[in-house]
Amino acid sequence: MQSYDYIIAGAGASGLSLAWKMLHSPLSEKNMLIIDQSLTPTNDKTWCFWDATDPPFAELIYRKWNKAEVNTFDSRTIELLNTYTYYCLRSIDFGRHILSKLKNHPNFDLLEGSITDLSFNERNPILHTDSDSFKAEYIFQSCFDPWNNTGDQPRHPLLQHFVGWEISTSKPVFDEDVFTLMDFDQTFEDGIAFIYLLPWSQTSALIEYTIFSDTLLDKKKYEEKISLYLNNRFNLKPVDYTIERKEFGKIPMADRPHKPWYKPNILNLGTVGGVTKPSTGYTFKRIQQQTDAIVKDLLSSREIRPQPISRKRFRAYDLWLLQIIDRHPKDALRVFNHLFQNNSLDKVFQFLAEESSIKNDLKIMSSVPNIPFLRAIWETSNRLKEI
Ligand SMILES: Cc1cc2nc3c(=O)[nH]c(=O)nc-3n(C[C@H](O)[C@H](O)[C@H](O)COP(=O)(O)OP(=O)(O)OC[C@H]3O[C@@H](n4cnc5c(N)ncnc54)[C@H](O)[C@@H]3O)c2cc1C
Structure with missing residues (x-):
């Protein structure tokens, strides 16, 4: 069986963040395997976060804003952000950049394949695919939910679920300096729901209809809301815009205890590592905190002592x-x-x-x-x- 120092199972936001930090530390001397079912970067996720100082992956930031609109039932406000800037980066830019650097490094092996299981023998964690098995000192995994099949359901099985349309318009309608954090749906038909809008330019934007609830809707329902919003807010009829791309998301907002280990020496990363802030669904910045801490632990003692992200x-x-x-x-x-x-x-x-x-x-x-x-x-x- 082929052996590595570390295996990163899942090359999404958390797996690649960790690989990037290892690449830029003395840990790059270790032998590493990075495996994912697809290593072709796709434009399927738009990650946003706010930061008061230097944002992570600054060179990959796609857009940033210092003005935000929030529309509650009683008021519509546009506010200038003084302390924080709201940043956005695209999964395709992130994946392309990091994977291209990893490919050129002799100590990082990249493998495309489906992981079927993660196990532990008396000494090592082992990753299994249909055709191979690999062992390592540590496996960092963002593929399998450690709560699945435990029978332990969260008390609040809430999700933040959304459909987004990236559209382009023939006439200029968006204020590219202002993003909409939340424009609450006044009808309350689907529970707590709101429109989130990121303007890329005056003629293109990503618009999402987002709901906090435990039940997913038919995709058509989210799309009707987006279409209605474009009509009511910007007077845009379907003939006035082209849908360039669609984005779908389902982010856990669950109240579960911290469960850092999948099995001995197999650490849970990212969403399956419970890193998501339960009340907001924001995860990307917290992935940076988690992966920074892992690298720090490995460099100082070779032993990982995972802590919950939140106090x-x-x-x-x-x-x-x-x-x-x-x-x-x-x-x-x-x-x-x-x-x-x-x-x-x-x-x-x-x-x-x-x-x-x-x-x-x-x-x-x-x-x-x-x-x-x-x-x-x-x-x-x-x-x-x-x-
Ligand atoms: C559409 C969308 C938009 C989001 N926007 C934001 C945002 O704006 N801000 C924010 O903070 N958070 C956001 N999130 C939440 C969170 O940041 C993302 O979900 C983020 O991608 C989580 O990173 P991850 O590494 O845990 O999971 P992923 O990025 O999903 O990575 C997991 C990887 O594991 C691979 N994998 C899974 N199973 C297997 C298997 N059996 N074999 C091989 N490979 C496997 C997958 O292919 C994937 O590449 C968003 C989520 C979604 C879905």
């Missing part, structure tokens, strides 16, 4: 917000309304990035209706120790 108090806030979204969605909408109306977007971003002080957390929390939170705290009191 305990932020895990508690997420639990309460999920409880409100899941059990009392109308209250959640009131919470979002007050959150955006009573705080600057910089402060909201700081809070959601878990970069705020306890004093600021309390300020944010006192700016939203307190009954839903007090009820959520009461309803989840027995869950706090589990998260």
Whole structure:
């Protein structure tokens, strides 16, 4: 059986982030295998995040904005971001750039193939494909959900699910300096739902209809909402635009305990590693925190000591917000309304990035209706120790 120091199973956002950091550290002397069912980069994911300093993968940033629009029920506001910038990069640029560098490095083997299993014998973790098996000191995997088949369901099986259209228009309609973070659907037909819009130029944009709920809709339903929005907001009829590309996403918003290991010496990375911020679905920046920590541990001791990305108090806030979204969605909408109306977007971003002080957390929390939170705290009191 072929043996490596490390195997990266899954070459998506987390696998390639880790490989990139290893490539730029003394760990590049190790022998590594990177395996994915497809190593052809595709333009199927648009990753956005906010950052107050130097963004990760700065050279690959596709667009950035310092003005954001948020539309709640009572107001429509465009706000200037002073502390943070909102960045976006495309999976195709990310994949192309990183894979091309890895291909040229003698210590990184790239293999296209379907992983059928990950196991552990008495000494090593082993990766299996239909035709081969490979062993390593550590396997970093972003392919298999460690909670599958455990019978342990999350208390709030919520998802952030969306369909996006990348469109081009014949006339200029978009303000390319302003992205729309949330434009809430006033009908409340599908629960908490909103339009998210990233303008690439005056004549092209990515527009997504996003819902926080536990049930996926028929794809047509999301598309009707996008079409309706383009009509109502920009007076665009289907003949006025071309759909260049579609994007679909389903991101877990689950309240599960931290489960770092899939099996001994097989570390869970990225989404299956529970890195997603449960109350927002944002994952990309947190993948950078997770992969930075892995490289640091390997360099300092060869032993990985995984920690949850969020400190305990932020895990508690997420639990309460999920409880409100899941059990009392109308209250959640009131919470979002007050959150955006009573705080600057910089402060909201700081809070959601878990970069705020306890004093600021309390300020944010006192700016939203307190009954839903007090009820959520009461309803989840027995869950706090589990998260
Ligand atoms: C459309 C979309 C948009 C998103 N936008 C944002 C955003 O704006 N901001 C943000 O923070 N987060 C966003 N996310 C969430 C998150 O950042 C992404 O899902 C991110 O790709 C997660 O990285 P990952 O490495 O965990 O998973 P992936 O990127 O999905 O990588 C997993 C890899 O494993 C491979 N694989 C799986 N099973 C096997 C197998 N059996 N054999 C071989 N290979 C296998 C897959 O081919 C894939 O390449 C988005 C998610 C989606 C789906």
